[in-house]
Every structure is written in C-alpha cells, then in structure tokens.
Amino acid sequence: MPMRSVSRRRFLQSTALTAAPVIVPSSVLGRRAGAVPPSDQIVTAGIGIGARGESDLRALLSYRETRFVAVCDVRNSRREEVKSMVDQRYGNRDCAMYEDQFELLARDDIDAVLIATGDRWHTPLSILAAQHGKDVYCEKPCSMSMAESWALRDAFRRYGRIYQAGCQRRNAGNLEFAVELVRTGRLGKLHTVVANVGPWQNWSPLPSHDWLPAEPEPPKSVIDWDRWVGPAPWRPYNSEYVRGGWRNWYDFHGGGILEWGSHTVDLCHWAADLDDTQPVEYEPEGPNEGGPYAVHCRFANGLKLEMLDEGWNGRLGLGSCTVRFEGDEGWVETGDTGKIEVSENLRSLLRPTGETRLALAYHMQDWLNCIKSRKQPRANADVVCNSHITCHAAFIAFQRGRKLTWDPVKREFPGDEEANRLRSRAIREPWRI
Numbered sequence: 001m002p003m004r005s006v007s008r009r010r011f012l013q014s015t016a017l018t019a020a021p022v023i024v025p026s027s028v029l030g031r032r033a034g035a036v037p038p039s040d041q042i043v044t045a046g047i048g049i050g051a052r053g054e055s056d057l058r059a060l061l062s063y064r065e066t067r068f069v070a071v072c073d074v075r076n077s078r079r080e081e082v083k084s085m086v087d088q089r090y091g092n093r094d095c096a097m098y099e100d101q102f103e104l105l106a107r108d109d110i111d112a113v114l115i116a117t118g119d120r121w122h123t124p125l126s127i128l129a130a131q132h133g134k135d136v137y138c139e140k141p142c143s144m145s146m147a148e149s150w151a152l153r154d155a156f157r158r159y160g161r162i163y164q165a166g167c168q169r170r171n172a173g174n175l176e177f178a179v180e181l182v183r184t185g186r187l188g189k190l191h192t193v194v195a196n197v198g199p200w201q202n203w204s205p206l207p208s209h210d211w212l213p214a215e216p217e218p219p220k221s222v223i224d225w226d227r228w229v230g231p232a233p234w235r236p237y238n239s240e241y242v243r244g245g246w247r248n249w250y251d252f253h254g255g256g257i258l259e260w261g262s263h264t265v266d267l268c269h270w271a272a273d274l275d276d277t278q279p280v281e282y283e284p285e286g287p288n289e290g291g292p293y294a295v296h297c298r299f300a301n302g303l304k305l306e307m308l309d310e311g312w313n314g315r316l317g318l319g320s321c322t323v324r325f326e327g328d329e330g331w332v333e334t335g336d337t338g339k340i341e342v343s344e345n346l347r348s349l350l351r352p353t354g355e356t357r358l359a360l361a362y363h364m365q366d367w368l369n370c371i372k373s374r375k376q377p378r379a380n381a382d383v384v385c386n387s388h389i390t391c392h393a394a395f396i397a398f399q400r401g402r403k404l405t406w407d408p409v410k411r412e413f414p415g416d417e418e419a420n421r422l423r424s425r426a427i428r429e430p431w432r433i
Contacts, residue, residue, distance in 0.1 A: 045070040046114040053116025059364045071097040074224040105132040120232040123148040127155040135162040140262040147424035153385035165379040168363035171351030187327025194324035195264035198309020203256035206288045212238035231431040255395035266387035275383040278390045284395035295394040
C-alpha cells in the first residue's frame, strides 16, 4: 500500500484562551491588537539580533509580505549592524534603533517581533511582547526553567498571540518524512525515540555556577550592561559573556541538555504524538565533564526516550541534532545533513525531501502564515512548553545525580522537595512571576 502524504498543517494544534499567571514587569500594563488582515503587509521588528538572530532576520527579509522597521539591542554595535543590513535590503535609511525594548514595543504599527537574545531574556521578552499585542518568533531555548515554560504557555493562551519557537526542524523535509514513517505505522509499534543532546565538549550538561572576574564596564552608550544581564542574577561585566561565553554559565543558560534538546527532544515529542505531556521517569548516566553522558526517560505509555550525546549509536554523516525513531518493524534516523537512514525493509520508501537549509525559510513562512490566519504554528507555545519541561526535568535529574519520577499532571517530583525547588529560578527585579 503506498504511503499517504502528510501535509505541513496536519500536525498543527489549536489552543484555547485561558487566564493564568505570567512573568510581568511591575511597570507594564498589557494591550491586545487585532489580527493582521490577510491582504496587509506584516510589520516586524527585532530585539537582540546577534549571530543566530541575523540568520533569522535574513530569512524574514526575504519575504515581501513583511516589512522590518526597527531593532532594539543593548549593544550599540549590533543596533548599527542590523540597521545597515535592513536599510541596504530596502534601499533607504528607515530602520529605527532603540536601546529600550519598551519604546519599541509601544509602537502601535508593529505587528510582530523577532526575539534572538540570550536565553535569560527569551521568556520575559516574549511575554512582554504578547502583553503589547505583538506576535512573536523567539529563538530557542525558550525558557530557563519549568516555571518559565508554564508562564510562557499561559501568557500566549491569555493574550491570544501567535508564538513560534526557533525549532525550525519541525519544518524540515527530512524530519517531516521521518515523522511520517512513524505516524503511518511503517515502523510498527514505536518503542524508543533517541535525541542527540551533545556533545559534552561543546557544552557540559551542568554549566558552571562560578563567576568570571570583573572587567571595567564599558559606557552605557556602548553596552547597557544592566539591561544585558536583565532578569538573571547580577554579575559584574566580563567581555567573555558578551562574546557568547554566557552559555557556559548557569546564571545565563538553561543547561547543556537544553541546548540541543530543545530541538531534538522536541522532535521526539512530535514524532511520538506526545506534544501534550512529558516522560514520568528520568535516570541520568555519566559524568558532567570528561566523557559521554545520557538521560534515560520513560513516558507513561511505556515509550522510551533516550537523551544521548556523542556516545550514542548514531550513524556517521547525519550531522548535528540527530534523532532516531525505533519501532518493532523498523527504524529511521536523520539529522542536519538531510540524509536519512532507515532499516532495510523501508529502503524502498525513501524519497527526496528537499534541502535542510530551507527549513528556516519554511519555519518563518509557517509563522507569517499563522499571523494572518490566527492558527497555531508547529512550534507554538504549548508544544515547546512540554518539550522544554522534559529537558528541564532531565537537567534536574542530572543535577541531583539520581533517578527521578515526575508527575506531568501535578507538575511535581512526588515526595522530592530538593528536586521540586529546582523547577523555578530567582528572577531579578523588576521581573517576577
């Protein structure tokens, strides 16, 4: 029997609007805007557009249905660079620059914002944007803790805005094909999903709790250090943080497992049709540094989720962010190269799936389409809430160094107060949950 086609919209989910607590700065009152008429151009802006954000911005600028009008950044050099890039694209000098996100978000003409700051700002800025009636495309990881994951989801339900996380592999052809094999039963009964979350040489599963030594703080006109730190605990200025080294430090990062896991664990949730829950068991294995590590997880239905770094049995040549789906009648494995490996009995089903470099363009188009239709995109706030909580639970198990059980309904590690305290993090004033 021929395999039936699975459309890009088959897996999209809708969400109901419900009221819930959110991260709110004490000085801001929320506003809501209406949907963008399908015939109108979507007016966009960006906050914190660094190296990764620049790739997002280039994809966004390629669409005639949107117009990018403003950038906000705590670094003057980045404001100038992004403005130059945008002005060159449009052949004018119209791109506005802001140091303060509130000034940008106060503009009534802006429909949506691209957020590509460091992790510590992702949830607070996304919620702020929703309160100001903006739709959001936010880079991953989307949260620093379980509490932020819930707050993010609840805010976008409450304010009725469109949220797309930067989990672009949900719109990659090779991953769509792999998920199609699962969903159409070609693998038989699914029993194991494997997510590559390493390698540990790039980011250890447990970032350092130390501080870098203080360096002379540049003038505010060069970088607003207080705003750079934002909701994270205060730390003295060090240029290594600003150059991208913040990922090695617990205060600014959600944990090494979350770095790739926000992509690959997310894909395992999607393939298994478990976007609405999390595993109930987490068993860590291996050292924090100096060797491979893993977290062995199990969902309530018995499905195994294996989070592995370079020590797993992945095939060579599949690239980063590799996933593997195993059933009792076959398996499929793929990654960022776009190459797909399958068990021998499935080789006749292989077909071209397009270039993986186009995944970001498709993902951005998915977001723009949903801004107009008001339907939920693939990486909406609900689904990334659950996949991120899985990563946070694995991170907590690794921090505790022992097997943990988790109750997705009660949102707790039953009888384990030490683990439960790690569900949230302190947030620096004026930011609070």
